[in-house]
Amino acid sequence: MTIQYRDDLDTILYTEDDITRRVAELGAQISADYDGKEIVLVGVLNGAVIFLSDLMRAITVPVAMDLVAISSYGSYSSTSGVVRIMKDLDQSVESKHVLIVEDIVDTGLTLNYLVEYMRSRNPASVKVAAMLSKPSRHKVKAQVEYLGFTVPDAFVVGYGLDYAQRYRNLTCIAVLKPEIYAGPDTPPNL
Numbered sequence: 158m159t160i161q162y163r164d165d166l167d168t169i170l171y172t173e174d175d176i177t178r179r180v181a182e183l184g185a186q187i188s189a190d191y192d193g194k195e196i197v198l199v200g201v202l203n204g205a206v207i208f209l210s211d212l213m214r215a216i217t218v219p220v221a222m223d224l225v226a227i228s229s230y231g232s233y234s235s236t237s238g239v240v241r242i243m244k245d246l247d248q249s250v251e252s253k254h255v256l257i258v259e260d261i262v263d264t265g266l267t268l269n270y271l272v273e274y275m276r277s278r279n280p281a282s283v284k285v286a287a288m289l290s291k292p293s294r295h296k297v298k299a300q301v302e303y304l305g306f307t308v309p310d311a312f313v314v315g316y317g318l319d320y321a322q323r324y325r326n327l328t329c330i331a332v333l334k335p336e337i338y339a340g341p342d343t344p345p346n347l
């Protein structure tokens with residue numbers, strides 16, 4: 158199969174097959190852990206939508222779905238932990254089992270904020286499923302119960318993750334060539 162955007166990519170970290178297999182494993186684990194319960198999956202727009210839609214079909218216990226959108230102040234790299242909710246939950250999560258579904262944990266600041274925010278809504282529990290994590294970039298200890306894969310300290314795209322809104326529809330997860338983002342929007346620290 159032709160890989161879209163091939164010339165823009167360095168290493169392919171995870172293929173479509175790797176991702177399919179891992180998401181099925183996560184779904185099975187989540188289904189076992191929440192046996193007899195119902196989950197509210199809270200997807201974080203926009204990056205988590207593809208992971209969310211695959212993961213929810215790999216889960217066999219009843220699920221409800223909600224979406225939040227977050228905006229962090231400043232550029233990609235200078236995520237300060239000061240984030241703003243651009244789209245809030247549509248439903249109350251009081252007394253419900255919330256599973257936050259995130260694309261990637263970079264510094265961990267966004268996720269930390271979200272976990273605290275969800276806890277303040279008095280749910281029965283709050284857990285996190287993240288497709289990717291960059292441990293070497295974490296600034297805070299991130300709570301992630303269900304992790305797809307770890308990735309190195311590089312800018313990655315695909316499977317929902319974008320650079321300047323492109324590459325989300327790439328079916329694999331790959332490192333973007335640095336020359337693609339060279340310019341005023343360059344993510345520093347890379």
Ligand code: IMP
Binds near residue numbers: 260312313
């Ligand atoms: P954090 O608060 O630093 O953990 O920021 C996490 C958010 O930054 C993610 O939800 C992504 O939207 C974005 N992000 C971080 N690293 C990457 C990357 O390598 N590729 C694409 N987006 C990224």
